[in-house]
Amino acid sequence: MSSTSSHVGPVVGVVGAGQLARMMQQAAIPLGIELRVLANTQDESAAKVIVDTRLGDYRDLAVLRDFAAGCDAVTFDHEHVPTEHIGALTDEGVQVHPGADALVHAQDKAEMRRRLTAFGAPCPAWRAVETVADVEAFAAENGWPVVLKAIRGGYDGRGVWVCDDRSEAAEVVATGIPLLAEAFVPFQRELAVLVARSPHGQGVSYPVVETVQENGICVEVLAPAPGLDPEDAAQAQRIALKIADELGVTGLLAVEMFETADGLVVNELAMRPHNSGHWTIEGARTSQFEQHLRAVLDLPLGSPSLTAPYVVMVNLLGGDDPAIFKRYEHVMAHDPGVKMHFYGKEVRPGRKIGHVTVLGTDLDDARARAKHAAVYLTTGEYT
Numbered sequence: 001m002s003s004t005s006s007h008v009g010p011v012v013g014v015v016g017a018g019q020l021a022r023m024m025q026q027a028a029i030p031l032g033i034e035l036r037v038l039a040n041t042q043d044e045s046a047a048k049v050i051v052d053t054r055l056g057d058y059r060d061l062a063v064l065r066d067f068a069a070g071c072d073a074v075t076f077d078h079e080h081v082p083t084e085h086i087g088a089l090t091d092e093g094v095q096v097h098p099g100a101d102a103l104v105h106a107q108d109k110a111e112m113r114r115r116l117t118a119f120g121a122p123c124p125a126w127r128a129v130e131t132v133a134d135v136e137a138f139a140a141e142n143g144w145p146v147v148l149k150a151i152r153g154g155y156d157g158r159g160v161w162v163c164d165d166r167s168e169a170a171e172v173v174a175t176g177i178p179l180l181a182e183a184f185v186p187f188q189r190e191l192a193v194l195v196a197r198s199p200h201g202q203g204v205s206y207p208v209v210e211t212v213q214e215n216g217i218c219v220e221v222l223a224p225a226p227g228l229d230p231e232d233a234a235q236a237q238r239i240a241l242k243i244a245d246e247l248g249v250t251g252l253l254a255v256e257m258f259e260t261a262d263g264l265v266v267n268e269l270a271m272r273p274h275n276s277g278h279w280t281i282e283g284a285r286t287s288q289f290e291q292h293l294r295a296v297l298d299l300p301l302g303s304p305s306l307t308a309p310y311v312v313m314v315n316l317l318g319g320d321d322p323a324i325f326k327r328y329e330h331v332m333a334h335d336p337g338v339k340m341h342f343y344g345k346e347v348r349p350g351r352k353i354g355h356v357t358v359l360g361t362d363l364d365d366a367r368a369r370a371k372h373a374a375v376y377l378t379t380g381e382y383t
Helices: 019-031 061-068 083-091 100-107 109-118 132-142 166-173 230-247 288-296 325-334 363-379
Strands: 011-015 034-039 052-055 073-076 126-129 146-150 160-163 179-183 189-197 203-205 209-214 217-223 251-260 263-270 310-317 339-342 352-360
Touching (some): 019 034, 019 288, 034 061, 073 288, 083 100, 100 230, 109 126, 109 179, 109 230, 132 146, 132 179, 146 166, 160 166, 189 230, 203 230, 217 363, 230 251, 310 363, 352 363
Parallel strands (some): 011 034, 011 073, 034 052
Antiparallel strands (some): 126 179, 146 160, 189 203, 189 209, 189 251, 209 217, 217 310, 310 352
16 A cells, blocks of 8 residues: 655655564654555565555566655665666665665675775685685685675575585585685674764764674674673774775664674674664664664764663564463563564564563663563563
């Protein structure tokens, strides 16, 4: 369906109708911004709550042209739109953020590594590989295990293989997927930095956070990253802001990093609101969703400062029991400070269906509260 009413405020078109677009709607309302989303079906997360929902294939340039008509800016809640289509829209005068020249570095891992290496961002040793012999040659220089990554399309642990030897690498190469080989990084923990950059070049950085991963999926985010040396935190923010500037990013940029004994190493990039920034809805003066909307409309950026000494976000992953809403009462009564966010998705095992956020003055206490809420909501068990 689509809206036929006249627009009062600016219109931002969001290609994709997942939970990121859904949470952008919450930020858009007080700013007077009207969102339009391009969905595959009316059952998608954002399509259920945004009036101006258009149905169509984001891979079709004609669909994108029609969708963008009347929008003050167009942005994305995923990174799969063909780069050539984004370039065509820009050439026709559509304000697309981020633009094709930037977004390609979040779509193509080989292009990302080439560009980051060129301007001195800290990266692991890497090489594009096509054969098992290529992987063996890389391992001869950098050692096993070798991390093989799909150059395009991988996320949430998909498209990443840690290979201990030739036989494991051969299985991955046999899939025919275009691959990148990276040296295995013996990291101490994973960090993420979220920055925003506007078209006129203003940039801000949120505090560095620690992300906790299980099976390639982020399960918990701690803000700020506990025990991180202030100099290392400042360096991580400088790296992220430099990447945003060098690549010409407009909107949000999430830079996932490894903390190692020898310093920081850039792992992945995302050019959109990111799971590592969901804590900002309650935990920052300006949420990542509001910040992204400000940036793509070239408005002054908001304060990224914390609203509490510690913020903990825990993802809700679907389990075998879908009766989550029957457990609201316990969580609300047990801890009125817990904030719950659901994405309007059908519950399936392992699927991200929402998150909980807890603010506090003691990190261990905040983590325990958030974990209790998440475990009970998804399993009905007490921690």
